[in-house]
Amino acid sequence: xxxxxxxxxxxxxxxxxxxxxxxxxxxxxxxxxxxxxxxxxxxxxxxxxxxxxxxxxxxxxxxxxxxxxxxxxxxxxxxxxxxxxxxxxxxxxxxxxxxxxxxxxxxxxxxxxxxxxxxxxxxxxxxxxxxxxxxxxxxxxxxxxxxxxxxxxxxxxxxxxxxxxxxxxxxxxxxxxxxxxxxxxxxxxxxxxxxxxxxxxxxxxxxxxxxxxxxxxxxxxxxxxxxxxxxxxxxxxxxxxxxxxxxxxxxxxxxxxxxxxxxxxxxxxxxxxxxxxxxxxxxxxxxxxxxxxxxxxxxxxxxxxxxxxxxxxxxxxxxxxxxxxxxxxxxxxxxxxxxxxxxxxxxxxxxxxxxxxxxxxxxxxxxxxxxxxxxxxxxxxxxxxxxxxxxxxxxxxxxxxxxxxxxxxxxxxxxxxxxxxxxxxxxxxxxxxxxxxxxxxxxxxxxxxxxxxxxxxxxxxxxxxxxxxxxxxxxxxxxxxxxxxxxxxxxxxxxxxxxxxxxxxxxxxxxxxxxxxxxxxxxxxxxxxxxxxxxxxxxxxxxxxxxxxxxxxxxxxxxxxxxxxxxxxxxxxxxxxxxxxxxxxxxxxxxxxxxxxxxxxxxxxxxxxxxxxxxxxxxxxxxxxxxxxxxxxxxxxxxxxxxxxxxxxxxxxxxxxxxxxxxxxxxxxxxxxxxxxxxxxxxxxxxxxxxxxxxxxxxxxxxxxxxxxxxxxxxxxxxxxxxxxxxxxxxxxxx
Amino acid sequence: xxxxxxxxxxxxxxxxxxxxxxxxxxxxxxxxxxxxxxxxxxxxxxxxxxxxxxxxxxxxxxxxxxxxxxxxxxxxxxxxxxxxxxxxxxxxxxxxxxxxxxxxxxxxxxxxxxxxxxxxxxxxxxxxxxxxxxxxxxxxxxxxxxxxxxxxxxxxxxxxxxxxxxxxxxxxxxxxxxxxxxxxxxxxxxxxxxxxxxxxxxxxxxxxxxxxxxxxxxxxxxxxxxxxxxxxxxxxxxxxxxxxxxxxxxxxxxxxx
Numbered sequence: 001x002x003x004x005x006x007x008x009x010x011x012x013x014x015x016x017x018x019x020x021x022x023x024x025x026x027x028x029x030x031x032x033x034x035x036x037x038x039x040x041x042x043x044x045x046x047x048x049x050x051x052x053x054x055x056x057x058x059x060x061x062x063x064x065x066x067x068x069x070x071x072x073x074x075x076x077x078x079x080x081x082x083x084x085x086x087x088x089x090x091x092x093x094x095x096x097x098x099x100x101x102x103x104x105x106x107x108x109x110x111x112x113x114x115x116x117x118x119x120x121x122x123x124x125x126x127x128x129x130x131x132x133x134x135x136x137x138x139x140x141x142x143x144x145x146x147x148x149x150x151x152x153x154x155x156x157x158x159x160x161x162x163x164x165x166x167x168x169x170x171x172x173x174x175x176x177x178x179x180x181x182x183x184x185x186x187x188x189x190x191x192x193x194x195x196x197x198x199x200x201x202x203x204x205x206x207x208x209x210x211x212x213x214x215x216x217x218x219x220x221x222x223x224x225x226x227x228x229x230x231x232x233x234x235x236x237x238x239x240x241x242x243x244x245x246x247x248x249x250x251x252x253x254x255x256x257x258x259x260x261x262x263x264x265x266x267x268x269x270x271x272x273x274x275x276x277x278x279x280x281x282x283x284x285x286x287x288x289x290x291x292x293x294x295x296x297x298x299x300x301x302x303x304x305x306x307x308x309x310x311x312x313x314x315x316x317x318x319x320x321x322x323x324x325x326x327x328x329x330x331x332x333x334x335x336x337x338x339x340x341x342x343x344x345x346x347x348x349x350x351x352x353x354x355x356x357x358x359x360x361x362x363x364x365x366x367x368x369x370x371x372x373x374x375x376x377x378x379x380x381x382x383x384x385x386x387x388x389x390x391x392x393x394x395x396x397x398x399x400x401x402x403x404x405x406x407x408x409x410x411x412x413x414x415x416x417x418x419x420x421x422x423x424x425x426x427x428x429x430x431x432x433x434x435x436x437x438x439x440x441x442x443x444x445x446x447x448x449x450x451x452x453x454x455x456x457x458x459x460x461x462x463x464x465x466x467x468x469x470x471x472x473x474x475x476x477x478x479x480x481x482x483x484x485x486x487x488x489x490x491x492x493x494x495x496x497x498x499x500x501x502x503x504x505x506x507x508x509x510x511x512x513x514x515x516x517x518x519x520x521x522x523x524x525x526x527x528x529x530x531x532x533x534x535x536x537x538x539x540x541x542x543x544x545x546x547x548x549x550x551x552x553x554x555x556x557x558x559x560x561x562x563x564x565x566x567x568x569x570x571x572x573x574x575x576x577x578x579x580x581x582x583x584x585x586x587x588x589x590x591x592x593x594x595x596x597x598x599x600x601x602x603x604x605x606x607x608x609x610x611x612x613x614x615x616x617x618x619x620x621x622x623x624x625x626x627x628x629x630x631x632x633x634x635x636x637x638x639x640x641x642x643x644x645x646x647x648x649x650x651x652x653x654x655x656x657x658x659x660x661x662x663x664x665x666x667x668x669x670x671x672x673x674x675x676x677x678x679x680x681x682x683x684x685x686x687x688x689x690x691x692x693x694x695x696x697x698x699x700x701x702x703x704x705x706x707x708x709x710x711x712x713x714x715x716x717x718x719x720x721x722x723x724x725x726x727x728x729x730x731x732x733x734x735x
Numbered sequence: 736x737x738x739x740x741x742x743x744x745x746x747x748x749x750x751x752x753x754x755x756x757x758x759x760x761x762x763x764x765x766x767x768x769x770x771x772x773x774x775x776x777x778x779x780x781x782x783x784x785x786x787x788x789x790x791x792x793x794x795x796x797x798x799x800x801x802x803x804x805x806x807x808x809x810x811x812x813x814x815x816x817x818x819x820x821x822x823x824x825x826x827x828x829x830x831x832x833x834x835x836x837x838x839x840x841x842x843x844x845x846x847x848x849x850x851x852x853x854x855x856x857x858x859x860x861x862x863x864x865x866x867x868x869x870x871x872x873x874x875x876x877x878x879x880x881x882x883x884x885x886x887x888x889x890x891x892x893x894x895x896x897x898x899x900x901x902x903x904x905x906x907x908x909x910x911x912x913x914x915x916x917x918x919x920x921x922x923x924x925x926x927x928x929x930x931x932x933x934x935x936x937x938x939x940x941x942x943x944x945x946x947x948x949x950x951x952x953x954x955x956x957x958x959x960x961x962x963x964x965x966x967x968x969x970x971x972x973x974x975x976x977x978x979x980x981x982x983x984x985x986x987x988x989x990x991x992x
Contacts, residue, residue: 314807315973317778317828321856324975328922335982338974339807340900346804349963355898355978411809523826529855530825 009069009705022063026056044732051728054721062709062718072702078162078695080115081152082108082686085168087123087140088656092288095195098681099167100134102193107686114693116159122148126155141654145172146182146670153186159697161188165689167681169195170663171656180673189676191689192667196680197257201230201286205238205279205295206658208262215304217371219268222297224279226252228259229660231284238263241278244270258660269301270370271402272551274565274647276627291653292660296627298565298649306550309364309372310336313380313412321522322378322408325542332546335372337364343384365390369397374549379410379519381417382424391423398427399509404549410519411437414476429486429506430515431479441471444489444502444518450584451488452555453505453544456537469537470527475502476517482506484641486582505548507557507643512549557584557642558592558632561615569651573620577632579610579642586614592634594618598626625651778802778969780814781827785839787864788816788832791935794947795831798938798965805966806900808973819845828857829972833935835864838877850881853919853926858972863931866910866951871929872917878927879919886926889915895979896925899970901963908932908961909948924975928968937961 012019030052037045084103090096103119108131111117119129123140126148149164170192183190208225226236231254240248245267252261269275277297283290308326312319315338326334340356341347365387369375375394382388397403405427407413419425420432446454449462456465466489478501481487485506487499494500505514524538548555561576575594581587588610596604601624610616628650633643667678677690708714780795782788792814799810814831817824819841824830830852832839853859861874879887890896890905892915897903906912910932919927937958939947950957 314809315970315977316809317973320828320973320975323977324856324924327976336977336980337982338977340970340974341805342807345806349805349901353902355900355902357982526828526852526856527825529851530822535855 003073005071005073007069007071009067011065011067011705011707013063013065019060019063023060026060030056040732040734044728044734047728048725051721051725055719055725058718058721062714065707066709067705067707069703069705071700073698074701076159076697076699077115078691078693078697079156079159080111080117080162080691081149081156081164082111082117082119082129083126083149083152083164083166083168084119084121084129084134085123085140085143085145085166086121086127086138087143087171088138088654089143089169089171089659089661090138091657094288095169096134096138098195102167102681102686103129103131103134105131110687115162115691118152118156120148120152120155122152124148126151140656142656143168143172144174145170145666146174146179149190150182150186153188160695161186162693162695163189163191163676163689163691165191165193165686165691167193168667169661170665170667171659171661172663172666173655173659179669183670183673186674188674189692190670190674191676191691192671192678193681193684193686193689194664194667194678195662196682197229197662197664199230199682200288200660200662201284202288202292202660203228203231203236203281203284204289204292204658204660205281206292206655207295207297211297211299214267214269214299214301216269216272216301217307218304219266222265222267222277223262224265224295224297225260225262226254226281227658227660228254228257229662230257230286232257232259234284236281239278239280240265240267241280242267242269243275243277258663269299272301272303272373273645275299275301276647276649278627289653289657291625292658295658296649296652298627298647303373303550305331305333306374306546307333307372308335308546309369309375310334310378311364311376311380312336312338312378313410313417314339314342316379316410316519318408318410318519318522319378321525321538322376322542325539329543335364339380339385359385361385361387361390365393369393369403370401372397372403374404374406374546376406376408377413377424378408379412381412382422383418388422395423395427398511398513402510402551404512404514404546404551406514406516406545406549408519408521409476409517413519414478414515414517416476427508427513428482428504428515429484429508429513430481430501430504433477433479435477437474437476438491439474441473442475442492443467443469443471445492445494447487447490447494447501448583451486451505452584453488453503453541453548455540455544457540458536465537468531468533470523470531472502472518472523473520474518478502478504478515478517483637483639484635486584505545507640510645512551514545514549516545553644556644557581557587558634558644560632560644560646563630563646564648566649566652567623569625570622573623573648573650575618575620575630575632577616577644579614579616579634581614582641586610586612587634588612588614590614590634592616592632595631596620596623597629597631598624601626623648623650777809777811778829778973779811779827781817781824781830782814783830783832783859784816784818785832785834785841787834790864791831791833791939792816794935794939797940798935798962801938801962802966802969805962806970808969810969819849824848825852825855825857829969830857830859831935832859832861832874833864833933834870834874835868836870836873838870838873846878846881849878853878854882854921858925859927860968860972861927861929862908862934864933864936866908866931866933866936868931871931873929875917875919875927875929882919882921882926886919886921888918888920890918891915895976896928896967896971898978899967899974901967903960903964903967906930906932906934907937907953907957907964908934909936909950911953911957925971930964932961932964934961934965934968938965 033052034049037048084099108117120126121129124142124144204227206225208223214220234254236252236254238250250263277299279295281293283293323336326332394405398405414432425432444466446462446466454462458465480499481501481504485504487501487504489503491500491502502517525535557580559578561578567573577592579587579590590610592608594606606618608616628648630646633640671678782792795814802808803810861871863870892904906916912932917929918925936948937950941947
């Protein structure tokens with residue numbers, strides 16, 4: 001049906017600026033004429049001013065180009081927006097089937113008979129929807145429901161919105177701020193097609209707060225929530241698995257629909273590094289989504305302080321300055337034991353007059369050993385103190401538990417301490433030469449000047465720095481370094497064929513071992529001060545050795561480069577590593593092995609060779625969901641020389657899937673605020689929706705405009721005030 | 736010429752190695768006593784030459800024997816007398832200074848050097864040749880002028896110095912300290928100790944092996960305590976506040992009771 005419609009319209013004869021100038025001129029003229037008419041009586045003056053104002057206003061209106069616009073309009077149907085939620089929470093078999101059934105070509109065509117239909121998919125924002133894409137799994141990580149509706153409404157132009165149809169479960173991470181105001185501003189009914197809440201059943205574990213920063217051997221609390229839909233009154237069990245701690249079972253009762261229970265789980269990590277806490281709840285029958293019944297919480301456990309056990313065979317200057325260094329370091333928690341009296345010493349004084357305590361070898365090396373990060377034997381011989389039986393514990397502490405062990409020289413260390421053929425001898429990174437100590441003072445030779453332990457904090461050449469320091473006085477003789485060990489410092493007589501190492505370090509199993517064959521490193525402290533040198537090299541080398549012993553990743557030869565903490569479902573995992581050689585320079589053409597393990601999954605092994613920059617890259621595909629332990633290693637002469645370990649979580653359900661749906665409360669609030677409705681999508685078709693057909697639009701088919709100012713009557717009316725003014729002036733004899 | 740040679744050494748590793756070897760050999764050829772591996776880590780008593788050091792040199796060597804027989808500390812059999820301006824002063828983390836009367840009339844620069852020594856980690860034990868003489872305290876007061884104003888303090892009965900090996904109550908030597916001992920502390924560490932008890936005199940023997948001085952008023956029991964105080968001073972120098980570590984406290988409290 002077509003019809004003509006008239007309306008007043010303006011087509012200005014000049015630009016806006018010119019019009020403003022004209023208006024200003026008119027006002028000025030009126031003002032001058034007003035001033036000039038000061039001799040008239042009040043009635044005459046007001047009458048003339050009024051007539052002149054009408055004339056001026058008429059002129060200005062004429063310049064605006066008034067006319068009559070004739071439009072021929074046609075009515076058009078209203079627009080219906082169909083929005084389909086494509087977030088991950090919709091990725092269940094039942095929801096995908098319902099969406100495919102509702103948003104079919106037939107149903108859209110049916111809707112198009114009465115409305116103009118625009119289709120969008122949405123999660124965080126909208127995308128044009130192709131019906132054939134509905135066969136793919138929804139993959140949106142987040143849902144912003146109302147923001148997506150607003151975005152879609154803003155995309156419609158020229159036709160009024162008759163209704164917005166939204167197929168969703170209502171799960172959204174959007175904050176409901178000023179919800180009613182925003183919905184009313186849309187001025188269109190929101191019609192939601194959602195799953196029937198009473199038929200849905202789901203249990204979901206999620207974090208109820210940020211994962212706490214975890215410090216080793218410190219108790220922290222993990223806050224988690226168990227949410228449920230369709231499980232009101234049920235008692236659920238949550239299994240908590242923390243590395244190094246016995247599994248725990250927590251029972252909670254779920255009340256309400258939806259139900260939500262928050263739990264606080266205290267835990268005390270015993271190891272440093274990334275670990276995964278696994279929480280799980282059994283699947284109940286009829287659950288829509290079982291992937292959110294497991295929650296993996298990655299936890300980067302750090303040290304608040306490095307816990308060091310220092311055992312010294314006697315009070316010496318070397319151990320005195322080392323203990324002082326460790327005590328003054330706020331990052332070190334030191335437990336030290338000095339042997340102040342041996343069995344050979346006189347013991348005529350009653351015990352109660354002495355401040356000596358028994359050497360607690362069992363407590364230290366059996367009960368408390370696991371609480372330390374680093375154990376230092378400084379000039380300590382094990383034999384007189386029944387420590388021999390515990391040497392195997394120390395080896396396991398390093399190889400299995402990942403601790404650090406260092407033996408520092410002295411007349412009770414290495415060969416002098418009879419450590420050859422002991423568990424410690426096997427643990428050390430160097431063979432113990434069967435030769436007595438070399439008594440000559442010397443300047444150590446920097447064999448691996450790039451090694452981070454030799455970062456002495458000065459810009460000068462490392463060897464020059466060593467040469468400027470006081471001489472070291474004597475050394476225990478060490479044999480050849482073991483495969484994979486790095487000789488860092490050596491005696492000046494050291495050659496490749498006749499090795500004379502002084503400082504050797506090597507990774508051993510999961511831990512690290514270090515041998516320092518001198519007991520006069522303290523001479524880089526006080527004696528160095530005689531030359532007005534600072535004690536910085538002394539502090540730096542010890543701090544570096546401690547960092548290396550504690551497994552500081554910066555001191556590892558094999559390091560991960562930007563390894564992601566998690567990868568999405570189906571995504572490939574890029575793994576890049578950098579390898580340094582014994583000289584601590586990038587090692588090219590070395591073989592690096594990578595293994596990936598997950599409980600219940602076959603181990604995956606990969607191998608590649610480093611490039612010129614010492615880097616190697618793997619692209620791991622098709623990781624099954626769960627926590628994967630990655631172990632990378634490089635070997636030389638059959639012995640592992642560098643290793644790195646990490647954990648990556650694959651395919652963990654996002655927060656979107658951990659919010660149990662459908663959220664009918666949210667949908668009801670939105671629908672009520674817009675005079676819309678929430679429909680059960682199991683019993684409703686698109687054609688059943690109560691969309692207002694009267695919300696139609698119109699289209700202008702033709703248009704013409706007739707100017708008024710060209711009409712004689714317009715000119716007559718325009719000039720009439722002027723003529724009257726002239727007539728009155730004559731009558732009042734003012735001309 | 737020397738600069739050029741050093742330049743070459745920096746550039747070529749082999750020459751550097753020769754240089755180090757040469758330094759090592761040169762250090763052996765200097766005529767100084769060869770440092771045995773053990774001896775390098777042994778405790779050597781170094782007596783600051785303030786005029787009266789020779790009078791107690793043998794006493795401290797004698798005390799060293801007692802310490803070695805009672806503890807795991809290895810002590811050099813000789814006590815050295817060392818010039819306060821000597822370069823090797825800093826090789827000895829514990830210095831002994833004995834005298835009488837006023838503090839030595841040393842130049843300001845020398846006291847400053849001693850202050851640098853203690854700040855860098857050294858410790859000085861000042862003692863009087865005659866019990867009751869104020870030499871130790873005067874020296875501590877004189878050295879305190881070169882250190883922060885809060886460094887000067889006194890020991891208490893509970894100070895770790897008196898439980899570093901033996902459980903003691905005060906300083907003991909040929910005399911007994913009536914008051915607590917004047918000390919200088921930096922960062923919780925005693926850097927100077929002024930005892931006016933003539934510790935050396937209590938352990939000194941004459942040429943015939945008899946005690947050189949009597950210990951008054953406690954006699955032989957006091958002499959034994961003097962040896963114990965000497966052990967504690969040396970043990971403190973080597974272990975500082977080790978006996979203040981938390982792990983020792985329950986044992987020590989029990990024994991104090």
